[in-house]
Amino acid sequence: MVSISDIVSVVVFPGALFIIAYALYCNWLSRKTVARLQNRRGPMHTGYAGLLQPFADLVKLLAKEDITPGAANKALFSTAPVIIFALALAAVFLIPIQSLTNLYAYTPIVSFEGDLVIVLLIFSLIVLNVFLAGWSSSNLFGAVGATRVALMTLAYEIPLVLLTLGPAIMAGSLSINNIVAWEVASVKSFLAAPSIWGLMLGVVMFIGFAICILSLLAELEMRPFDMAEAETEIVHGWQVEYSGKKLALLVLGRDVKVVLASALLTSLFLGGPAGPVLPPIVWFILKTTLCVLILSNLSALFARFRIDQMLRWAWQYLTPLAVLQVMAIVALSGVI
Amino acid sequence: MAMERELLKNAASRPCTLIYPFEKREMPKGSRGKHDYDEAKCTGCGMCSRVCPSFAIELKGLGPKCEGLRVNLGACLFCQQCEESCPTGAIWLTTAYELAVINKADGILDFKRTPRAPAVPAAKPAAPVEVKK
Amino acid sequence: MSDTEFSIPIGPQHPALKEPASFLFKVDGEVVIDVEPRIGYNHRGIEKAMEARTYIQNLYLVERVCGICSNAHQTLYAMNVEEVAGITIPPRAKYLRTLVHELERIHSHLLWVGVAAHEIGFDTLFYYVWRDREVVLDILEEISGNRVNYAWNAIGGVRRDIPSDKIPKFQKMLDILAERTKYYIQVATTESTIINRAAGVGYCSKADMIRLCGCGPHARASGVNKDTRRDNTYLAYDEIPWNVVTAESGDVLGNVLVRVGELVESVGIAKHVLDHLPDGPIRERFNPLQKVPEGEATNMVEAQRGEDIHYLCSKGDNKPYRYKIRAPTLANIPSLAVKLKGGYIADIPIVLAGIDPCFSCTDRMVFVDETKEKTWDMTSEEIRKYGIRWYANGLNK
Numbered sequence: 001m002v003s004i005s006d007i008v009s010v011v012v013f014p015g016a017l018f019i020i021a022y023a024l025y026c027n028w029l030s031r032k033t034v035a036r037l038q039n040r041r042g043p044m045h046t047g048y049a050g051l052l053q054p055f056a057d058l059v060k061l062l063a064k065e066d067i068t069p070g071a072a073n074k075a076l077f078s079t080a081p082v083i084i085f086a087l088a089l090a091a092v093f094l095i096p097i098q099s100l101t102n103l104y105a106y107t108p109i110v111s112f113e114g115d116l117v118i119v120l121l122i123f124s125l126i127v128l129n130v131f132l133a134g135w136s137s138s139n140l141f142g143a144v145g146a147t148r149v150a151l152m153t154l155a156y157e158i159p160l161v162l163l164t165l166g167p168a169i170m171a172g173s174l175s176i177n178n179i180v181a182w183e184v185a186s187v188k189s190f191l192a193a194p195s196i197w198g199l200m201l202g203v204v205m206f207i208g209f210a211i212c213i214l215s216l217l218a219e220l221e222m223r224p225f226d227m228a229e230a231e232t233e234i235v236h237g238w239q240v241e242y243s244g245k246k247l248a249l250l251v252l253g254r255d256v257k258v259v260l261a262s263a264l265l266t267s268l269f270l271g272g273p274a275g276p277v278l279p280p281i282v283w284f285i286l287k288t289t290l291c292v293l294i295l296s297n298l299s300a301l302f303a304r305f306r307i308d309q310m311l312r313w314a315w316q317y318l319t320p321l322a323v324l325q326v327m328a329i330v331a332l333s334g335v336i
Numbered sequence: 337m338a339m340e341r342e343l344l345k346n347a348a349s350r351p352c353t354l355i356y357p358f359e360k361r362e363m364p365k366g367s368r369g370k371h372d373y374d375e376a377k378c379t380g381c382g383m384c385s386r387v388c389p390s391f392a393i394e395l396k397g398l399g400p401k402c403e404g405l406r407v408n409l410g411a412c413l414f415c416q417q418c419e420e421s422c423p424t425g426a427i428w429l430t431t432a433y434e435l436a437v438i439n440k441a442d443g444i445l446d447f448k449r450t451p452r453a454p455a456v457p458a459a460k461p462a463a464p465v466e467v468k469k
Numbered sequence: 470m471s472d473t474e475f476s477i478p479i480g481p482q483h484p485a486l487k488e489p490a491s492f493l494f495k496v497d498g499e500v501v502i503d504v505e506p507r508i509g510y511n512h513r514g515i516e517k518a519m520e521a522r523t524y525i526q527n528l529y530l531v532e533r534v535c536g537i538c539s540n541a542h543q544t545l546y547a548m549n550v551e552e553v554a555g556i557t558i559p560p561r562a563k564y565l566r567t568l569v570h571e572l573e574r575i576h577s578h579l580l581w582v583g584v585a586a587h588e589i590g591f592d593t594l595f596y597y598v599w600r601d602r603e604v605v606l607d608i609l610e611e612i613s614g615n616r617v618n619y620a621w622n623a624i625g626g627v628r629r630d631i632p633s634d635k636i637p638k639f640q641k642m643l644d645i646l647a648e649r650t651k652y653y654i655q656v657a658t659t660e661s662t663i664i665n666r667a668a669g670v671g672y673c674s675k676a677d678m679i680r681l682c683g684c685g686p687h688a689r690a691s692g693v694n695k696d697t698r699r700d701n702t703y704l705a706y707d708e709i710p711w712n713v714v715t716a717e718s719g720d721v722l723g724n725v726l727v728r729v730g731e732l733v734e735s736v737g738i739a740k741h742v743l744d745h746l747p748d749g750p751i752r753e754r755f756n757p758l759q760k761v762p763e764g765e766a767t768n769m770v771e772a773q774r775g776e777d778i779h780y781l782c783s784k785g786d787n788k789p790y791r792y793k794i795r796a797p798t799l800a801n802i803p804s805l806a807v808k809l810k811g812g813y814i815a816d817i818p819i820v821l822a823g824i825d826p827c828f829s830c831t832d833r834m835v836f837v838d839e840t841k842e843k844t845w846d847m848t849s850e851e852i853r854k855y856g857i858r859w860y861a862n863g864l865n866k
Contacts, residue, residue, distance in 0.1 A: 033347075035351075036346075036347045036351065037343045037344075037346060037347045037593065038343075038346065038592070038593050038596040038597070039346040039347075039349070039351055039352050039596060039597065039600060040351050040352065040353045040596060041351045041353045041355070044355065140475065140477055141477075144477075144499075144814065223590060223592075224590070224662060226590070227815065230590060230815070233485065233814065233815055233817065233818050234814070235483065235484055297340075297343070300343060300592070300593045301339060301340060301343060301593070302591070302662045303586070303589045303590050303591035303594075303660070303662040303663050303665075303666055304589055304590025304591070304662075304666070305662065305665070306665070306666065306813060306815040306816070307499065307815065308499075308813070309665055338656060338659045338660045338661070339593065339594075339656060339660060342597070342652075343593065346597070352600050352603075364607075364610055364611045366611070366614045366629070367610060367614050367615070368614040368615050368620075383757070386757070386758070387523075387525055387526065387757045388526070389522060389525075389526035389527070389528075389529040389530055390529075413529050413533075413618075413620075414615065415528075415529040415620045416614065416620065416628075417525065417526075417529065417620075417757075420628065421757055429614075
């Protein structure tokens with residue numbers, strides 16, 4: 001029986017409207033951070049300190065003319081942005097943020113055994129739709145961008161899956177909610193009785209966090225891995241033919257993907273929305289803000305990689321480190 | 337990672353962007369901006385109009401009867417040659433730089449001058465009287 | 470063409486190009502097989518317009534051939550007119566011209582480092598370098614009154630003087646620039662993502678560069694040791710100690726190192742000039758409507774992008790009869806084609822930016838008949854008649 005609180009939690013909080021608003025906030029935060037690192041100011045005048053700037057950009061895009069190229073595959077071209085946005089939004093429902101009814105509980109809207117696998121599947125489906133979006137646009141630059149996106153998955157997908165396996169193995173469950181519960185329990189037991197194995201587990205999880213941030217940089221197509229969308233080379237890559245409402249959906253989808261990535265990172269490595277004293281929503285915002293800050297800093301720090309350099313780098317450094325990290329976790333799980 | 341320290345140092349220091357139009361920069365003396373005109377010094381010689389590379393200055397009448405100048409800021413290069421070539425210093429460039437207008441007609445500076453009577457030549461001295469012996 | 474080969478047009482409008490030029494690439498996957506450059510999109514008819522204006526008016530027109538090599542073109546034009554008119558400029562004017570020539574070189578190279586960083590996706594470095602470029606723009610604004618297109622030269626000297634009480638301030642600003650340049654040299658040689666994108670990318674050997682007549686920092690990056698300031702010396706360069714900067718690698722990293730090295734040299738030259746300014750007048754008299762005796766003159770300067778050559782022909786009037794400009798980028802385009810072949814699509818923007826293209830300087834018009842394999846120029850009367858025939862006979866339909 002579907003109740004009013006279920007509907008409100010899906011649509012308003014912590015569901016769709018909250019996630020969209022939070023995505024716009026993360027966009028603002030990312031822009032301000034990158035601007036300050038580059039010695040400039042970032043958005044200033046729309047709303048207080050430019051907080052409404054991402055919303056204003058969205059409204060501007062919605063008002064623009066929506067042109068579909070004549071030679072494009074209309075079905076794929078029109079549905080790809082919708083699917084990308086919807087998939088990203090749906091994946092966030094699986095991650096614990098805050099319960100609507102209980103102030104100090106954080107059950108996700110949907111939770112079942114194996115929802116971690118569903119989140120990873122959604123990542124792959126999003127990439128498939130990005131490829132279709134670029135390929136169906138009948139533009140040469142779109143096709144080049146689409147092939148680059150498909151090639152990138154060869155690089156980051158395997159380390160990402162391996163790294164998410166680590167906490168799952170320790171928790172003994174493939175449900176994100178259970179992983180967060182295991183993290184809370186293990187931190188409590190570590191604080192009660194510190195041991196050398198707990199310390200080693202912390203170090204290994206920290207390394208996993210660092211590598212996972214790099215893989216997620218590639219998944220989010222942020223600098224230094226934005227070659228699918230490189231403005232100076234292929235004029236906006238797979239998004240080149242999109243305009244108006246479809247581009248607005250793509251921009252929103254990109255921002256929701258950032259929220260999804262930070263939320264996944266906090267749930268798997270930082271203990272999710274759990275924390276002392278304050279309600280979970282505050283901890284969620286604090287921890288995802290930290291993730292967005294780290295992602296923005298890395299994004300401002302490097303030049304863009306070339307696609308072959310990225311593949312070589314991922315297979316030389318990222319994948320072996322991920323494998324080693326999983327092996328360390330398996331070894332520790334036998335001991336702890 | 338080589339630049340991380342520089343990034344953090346920049347994040348901690350004051351941003352270099354000026355919040356224009358709330359903060360404006362002081363233009364150095366000698367910057368080339370909008371023209372200004374002193375009709376008392378202008379003799380209507382038309383030198384400024386003849387040396388202008390983009391033919392932006394138009395004289396309304398020549399000589400003492402000149403009624404002023406029209407400067408088309410849209411064509412002006414702000415090269416200052418008019419100021420340099422003016423023999424009396426009647427036209428010069430100020431440092432005003434906010435010259436954007438919406439209609440092109442508003443971008444034409446109209447300087448007025450009251451026409452003056454032509455200078456009366458001095459009376460010729462009387463021819464010396466030859467004293468015939 | 471095989472199945473995976475296709476043609477990608479870069480330009481005339483493309484975010485990688487700051488000025489319009491068209492490059493048609495034949496690519497196989499991500500590898501470039503062939504490139505066909507086409508220029509001429511920025512042709513504005515400046516050489517023709519110069520024939521209708523007096524020598525003083527042309528000073529400001531020739532400046533606008535290019536926005537960032539503007540002072541180089543103006544200096545060269547003034548040198549040409551002074552040679553034909555038989556005017557020698559006073560020593561203080563020589564030094565002041567050298568000062569702004571070098572300050573503009575600093576401006577241009579800083580701009581180029583920022584643009585190159587932007588092309589490889591490194592926006593942070595782009596913003597930092599352009600923030601430091603403001604220092605040299607402030608110096609130029611205090612000296613000449615404008616941040617670009619300084620209108621600094623007059624026929625017979627320079628138009629403004631530098632008051633000696635401002636010189637310590639300029640010295641301090643140049644010191645700031647020197648320090649920031651050292652930091653950028655360090656970044657360019659140690660930041661691994663830059664080296665990944667720039668080292669080994671866009672290689673042209675020294676022999677190819679000499680054969681294809683490259684010039685400027687682009688040629689010096691391949692080891693060709695030629696610099697007009699030393700080989701064909703003009704202004705005050707024979708009286709100031711300075712060095713020519715070359716690199717051996719011949720790739721984009723070589724371009725970066727040569728230009729940043731030249732930045733250091735230019736700051737040194739500018740400081741030396743400010744310390745050793747001779748006293749005296751700053752210009753010789755030249756009337757706005759003065760007629761220049763009949764004669765011809767050809768001169769070269771080392772513009773920011775290489776060797777810039779102008780030719781002036783005067784027939785005794787107060788307007789030039791013919792003025793011809795050969796800009797350095799025109800000479801650099803054949804070697805650019807060599808650099809692009811065999812590279813990746815992702816390398817195209819940085820290699821294009823590596824020659825520091827200035828297509829505004831470059832574009833001239835010449836008539837080519839491919840069937841008869843003949844090239845020629847047309848006078849204005851011939852163009853007028855050709856245009857009438859073209860429209861009247863419906864050749865444009």
